[in-house]
Amino acid sequence: MAPVPNGVYAITRPYEQLITLLEPKDLAVLLPPTGQPGEQEWQLEGLDDGTVQLRNLRHQTFLTYDDEPNVNEMIMGSTEPRRWALYQAAEPFSFHVVVPGGPIEGVELALDLSLLRIFPPRLALRPLDVNDQRQAWKFEFHE
Template sequence: MAPVNNGVYAIAKPDEQLLTLQAAKEFVVVLTPTGEPGEQEWEVTGRDNGNVVIRNLRHDAYIGLDGPPEVDRQVRGTTEAFEWALYQAADRFSFHVVLPGGPVGGRELALDLSVLDIFPQRTALRPLEVQDQRQAWLFQFHE
């Protein structure tokens, strides 16, 4: 059972930066609200194994990877459903979005901001730091 209900969400950092997909196979970035319908809306669907898939409404693309999972691998839109594990963070609707299946190279990897200094800010796999609330994402349900 997934820790969130199936539905459509805005997925945000605490500073109003929203997870955004501007084109189907582009990098997943964070931006302030763009006003573009569906670009910052994500359908979260639970799987029987407790993981979720996260699909962008505008581009019908999933948050996924283009290549093997490794530290600093940039996250992008993919046509194939890609599973993520949600680990509850300190705040009620906040979660670490984690690559399922255990450690890669000895570390669990989570969806986080890329270390690259590029605008718009890209997302990438980073070592999971469960105590770091800045790495968590707020899931805001859309009715």
């Protein structure tokens, strides 16, 4: 069972930076509130194996990566659902969003900021560090 209930969430980092999908199959980016209904809201659906799927409310596409998970693999929207594991972080309602079934090449991979220093910041798979609170995401429930 997923550690958070099914529902619609904004998935944020400090300073009101939200996971955003500007186009249905675009790269996922981190932006302040855009005011566009649904592009920063994610339907979380818990699956029987304890993993979750995250579907963008505006575009109805899933948060995913291309093909096989690799370090620095970019995160995007896709019509193909992708399973994610949520690992509880130190703060309430905060989780590391992790590729299930790891480790891959010796490390577990987690949803994090890309190393590319461009605006808006892109999301990518990065090696998981459960002690790094900056790698955790806060799930804010939306009615």
